[in-house]
Amino acid sequence: MELTFSGAPGAGRAVAIVTGVSRAQGIGAAVTRRLAASGVAVLATGWRSFDAISGNPAGSSDVDELLADVGADGGTVDWISADLANVSDIPGIFAAAEDRFGSVSILINNAAYSLRDGWQGLTAELMDAHYAVNQRGTALMTTEFARRWPGGTGGRVISLTSGQFKGPMLDEIAYIATKGAIDAMTITLSAELAPLGITVNAVGPGPNDTGWMTSDLEAVLLPQFPFGRIGQPDDAARLIAFLASDQADWITGQIIHSEGGFLRR
Numbered sequence: 692m693e694l695t696f697s698g699a700p701g702a703g704r705a706v707a708i709v710t711g712v713s714r715a716q717g718i719g720a721a722v723t724r725r726l727a728a729s730g731v732a733v734l735a736t737g738w739r740s741f742d743a744i745s746g747n748p749a750g751s752s753d754v755d756e757l758l759a760d761v762g763a764d765g766g767t768v769d770w771i772s773a774d775l776a777n778v779s780d781i782p783g784i785f786a787a788a789e790d791r792f793g794s795v796s797i798l799i800n801n802a803a804y805s806l807r808d809g810w811q812g813l814t815a816e817l818m819d820a821h822y823a824v825n826q827r828g829t830a831l832m833t834t835e836f837a838r839r840w841p842g843g844t845g846g847r848v849i850s851l852t853s854g855q856f857k858g859p860m861l862d863e864i865a866y867i868a869t870k871g872a873i874d875a876m877t878i879t880l881s882a883e884l885a886p887l888g889i890t891v892n893a894v895g896p897g898p899n900d901t902g903w904m905t906s907d908l909e910a911v912l913l914p915q916f917p918f919g920r921i922g923q924p925d926d927a928a929r930l931i932a933f934l935a936s937d938q939a940d941w942i943t944g945q946i947i948h949s950e951g952g953f954l955r956r
Contacts, residue, residue, distance in 0.1 A: 727766030897950020
């Protein structure tokens with residue numbers, strides 16, 4: 692099935708914002724490539740300061756590689772630095788997309804703040820840092836999208852969630868607490884935004900080889916994948932692209948886990 696993307700009513704093409712795009716191997720980059728290959732103009736955002744403190748830094752070469760690859764394939768993409776913890780950055784993201792490409796019809800809330808904690812390491816500051824990006828950032832990006840939506844069918848919001856309701860995620864208390872809010876917001880926002888012509892869904896990619904897994908961790912996780920391989924960024928990107936397409940106009944309020952039958956133990 693060939694996916695189509697009509698974009699905002701009256702617009703010449705579909706325009707997407709994809710947050711959390713910094714590593715060439717990441718899910719955000721995979722989604723950007725998928726959408727751009729389908730003719731969607733993409734404004735990608737990233738925040739390298741977090742990449743540095745998370746122990747998984749991405750250099751400008753990763754973004755340059757993404758932009759060059761998409762351009763070589765005939766796609767349209769641009770990238771800006773944006774901190775979703777800074778609420779004043781959020782309107783500017785949409786303004787930048789509109790200035791470059793036109794009215795935004797697809798929002799992919801992929802950016803995430805994730806530092807390991809555990810109950811002994813949990814602090815108010817750590818909770819607040821996770822909340823600012825994972826919960827508040829996702830909510831404010833979505834409502835900004837809805838306020839700017841001109842009305843009519845074709846609006847799409849897809850947020851990245853995790854497996855917090857499928858089993859324990861040890862040493863991830865702040866992360867799972869704020870990611871759990873995305874599931875709750877997806878269900879309620881889908882009902883509130885449906886009259887505007889906007890669908891709202893969430894995707895849980897499961898353990899994914901986006902560059903953060905060590906070889907030892909891969910060896911532990913591999914037996915838990917019944918298909919015999921670790922999840923890849925494009926596994927989630929294919930589902931996200933479908934949910935963003937015209938073909939998914941009757942799907943909303945869903946939390947879909949695209950994780951290859953991962954067996955939690």
